[in-house]
Structure formats: structure tokens, C-alpha cells
Amino acid sequence: MIYNINKPIGWTSFDVVKKIRNITKLKKVGHGGTLDPFADGVLIIGVGKGTKLLTDIVNEDKSYNATLLLGEETDSLDNEGEIVKRKSVPKLNEDLVIKILNSFLGRYIQKPPMFSAKKVNGVRLYKLARKKIEVERDDQNCTIYDISLKGIESNVIEFAVTCSKGTYIRVLGSDIAKKIGTVGYLTKLTRTSIGKHSLSRSLTIKNFESKWKSTEN
Secondary structure: OEEEEEEOOOOOHHHHHHHHHHHHOOOOEEEOOOOOOOOEEEEEEEEHHHHHHHHHHHOOOEEEEEEEEEOEEEOOOEOOOOEEEEOOOOOOOHHHHHHHHHOOOEEEEEOOOOOOOOEEOOEEHHHHHHOOOOOOOOOEEEEEEEEEEEEEOOOEEEEEEEEOOOOOHHHHHHHHHHHHOOOEEEEEEEEEEEOOEEHHHOEOHHHHHHHHHHHHO
16 A cells, blocks of 8 residues: 655654554555655655555656745755855846746756765765765756746745656755855745645545554454
């Protein structure tokens, strides 16, 4: 079986896997696509034979809602990192911001962030980043299928994006800020869908626990 879980903010994806293992008492539990601890939203969990379906789910397109704070940049490009840069923010014009967002549509090349689970020479990048070690990372090709402005304030932009697998929305946020002429980092990120699995149909962990216990009885 696979389950659409709404991952809470502050949990790692593996925290959710461990919790589901504890609830189900099953060892064979996995997830389909890592979601950063500061983010919430759709995390697909495979239980038992359902773990075989996760490879296909990882390859599905994903959608997100993101909040980008301009004028400061953190080392992790999200609100869990340390501020490493500050830069003034130009006066934002809605038409210009929409034009900049639309410039990312289609093929998009980005460099994986140091604070990520990606491996280089067998070592996960975040482990190096915590030691203040930065290494070369190969650019990777992504695709932005849709991107739209959801809200704008003096130094905050809210946007929605649908993209291919492997796209780091933290990096996209940073790249958007650079095109605006400043720096920025994400203060909020919600994954709203993976393929056909939407946030509106996701289960909280508490909901999942109740559902699992009811099927056992």
C-alpha cells in the first residue's frame, strides 16, 4: 500500500518513515521523494509491497507553494540556515516579477545546494556543509512546467511552481532573487502535489494512525 501523508514542518522525511514503522510495526517502509525539514506537504509513504511503487512516484512531477524573503540569504537557502549575505531590495513591480518568474519556464539548469542529501564522492553534501566545506557540484537539468505569482509585498514574494523531479525550490528561489537584483531565501515551502497525489487528499500522521488501527480491528 502507498499513503499520501502531510509531512509536518520540522520533521525530516525519515522521521515520518520511522513514525509509520512504529505505528504499523512493519520494517518495510519507505518514502517517495525527500521533503526538507522546514517544508510541509505531500510525502508519499510506501508500506510493505507498496515500497516497490516508490521508484515510479519519485519520477513524477511535483508542485509547490513557496514564500521567498528578499534582501537576505542563508547558507541553506531556507529559514533554518545562518544569514550569510544582505543586499538592498529594489522596489518590486508586479509586472516585472511576473516576467522574471516566467523566464524560468521550460528547461532550467541549476546547481544542487550544499545543504542537500545529494551525494558527491559517496558523501552527502549536507554533512560537508555542516563542516563549512564546499565542493564542486555538477549542474543538473530540470524543467519548470508552470510558475505563477501568488502574492507580493515590499520584500516578500509568494509563488506556485510545478516542476520535474530533482528540482530544488530553494535554489529556484535564490535564482529568482538574483534576477530581481538582490538575494533571498525561502521562509516557507509546501509541496501541494506529486503526480496525481494532492495535498487536499493527504493524511496527517494522526489520521493515518487512526486509519491503520481501524483496518487492524
